[in-house]
Amino acid sequence: MSATVSPIREPLITGHKDYHRITEDICAPSERTPSLAWVIAFIVAASFLAFGIFCILWTIWFGIGTWNLNRTVGWGWDITNFVWWIGIGHAGTLISAILLLFRQKWRTGVNRAAEAMTIFAVICAALFPAIHVGRIWVVFYFFPYPNTRGPLWVNFNSPLLWDLFAISTYFTVSLLFWYIGLVPDFATLRDRASGLRKKFYNFLSFGWTGAAKHWQRFESISLVLAGLATPLVLSVHTIVSFDFATSVIPGWHTTIFPPYFVAGAIFSGFAMVQTLMVMTRKVLKLEDYITVEHIDSMNKIILLTGSIVGVAYLTELFIAWYSGYIYEQFAFMNRVQGVYWWAYLGMMSCNVLSPQIFWSRKMRRNVTVTFVMSIFVNIGMWFERFVIIPTTLARDYLPSSWTYYVPTWVEVGIFLGTLGIFFTCYLIFARIAPVVAIAEVKAILKSSGDQYAGKHAQDRHNESQETSVHESH
């Protein structure tokens, strides 16, 4: 991949690395004993997880009456969290699949961790549809299996069932794609390890040797899986939006939902990637691989998708007014200035206004600003789903059934629990697996390493001859 790269491109690997240094740097976090910071983070995350499990068991034992759901608010924090988590997952697939198709080299620094994030986020998301049905012990009724009740089949015309297929397919494909990429890197860890560790990584590495034909197949399957995952990721949030858009609730029954949800999903997902990457690169000392250039690129996507989301919000408002349909108009007036006005304000300011500071290159490249902004966007996107769901449901057609929904401690606890699941999984992942794709970073070294590309490239003039020989280590 030493194709010509524009000299104005920033290098994506800094610190004058060679191949061996890359291996050493990226394998190091999983080879040393965990740091105190890791242990503390793990204990905190695991405690949240434990509390979440407690709240889930509480829900199952006493029923979903322990959530503050009632007529007319049938969906509260549960589906809000579901949509939020599934949206977060989307950035991982965007980075791993869509940016692969577009040949964006900066994806190599962040794709591994982003895909891991996708998988953990989908696990958190999938929890909510399962527990919100109330009787989780008959949740297998979701699946169209031959049964003794007729057989009575599920309703294949229902968006809720499409959602089941979309999310299970999405989870499976993401997992396979991620693992295919992990196999060569597990082999690297295997060949550096001894004893029990070697056995462990030998199992995980599936007997990878690095043969030329295997690499050829590896690239072939990566490309085709990327091609499959690209329409898949767009379909998943489209189908999630169908859960709302195909209903007849004013404020939900709109054709703008699919593109608006997809843009919002990528927006929130990139925010979560930034949250994780800023911490990961610092704690694991991977600043040379997840560079400011990577952060800058992701902030550009946050700015773009945040603005798309902003246009969608304004379009919704305009169309509600322009339709002349009073129920639609009321639904939106209620969002802006109804009892949940603070949620709408939070959504607008976090999602639409605050990302505008990323027009400034200086802000895009500031790690602290990026981190704070990523938290803002995560909060804003959570509010967006809250605005769409309980705000709308709390003001039904009959004013006599209007209500003000507040969650119970159980609902909040389950949400905290999913944060626990997410971070526990991520921390374990960061211990066991290389958080940066080793082989892929090596493959772009000759075109994007700082000794080959960018302002400080030493041998840019000799590059065409390709004769640079590495000194031995």
Added chain:
Amino acid sequence: MSTDNKNILFGLYDDESILLQAVKEAKDQHLDIDNVFTPFPVHGLDPLLGLSESRLHQAGFVYGAIGALTAFLFMTWVFTRDWPIIFGGKPYWSVPAFIPITFELTVLFASIGMVVTYFAVNGQGPGVTNPVLDDRITDDKFCISFDVSGNEDQVEPLKSFLESSGASEIRIKEI
């Protein structure tokens, strides 16, 4: 993997540009390269080795087609033959409503099928152990290997080839 042992002569190179040059020279001298191992996909290696294009994507198409047919025909059978129900005043055979699930199963079948095929043709899987010539091949070494079992007279000329083409280490290993 194999029951009878093979003697493998191999050279390790320090950079992919030296490796590519060496492979080219080996092909020019009509040497029978057994395999080439690299720590990452090296572009330009496949045509030099004369590897034909992978047919995994064709397999993927077939799996995808099976997935599409499975989903679409199954839903058709359920709603027109097995248990027809009217939903929302729509026809029994409401094709547009079948599209999302048909799409999802197409992707699911294609992905699972391809991944299983990929590991199967690579001879890989959970817990499989394949012989590793050198631990640094997954780190920073590029390896060309020759199978010299049975013809020991080939060892010396191949060794001198590896040496002259810039290998930093040359060894024989029985696997």
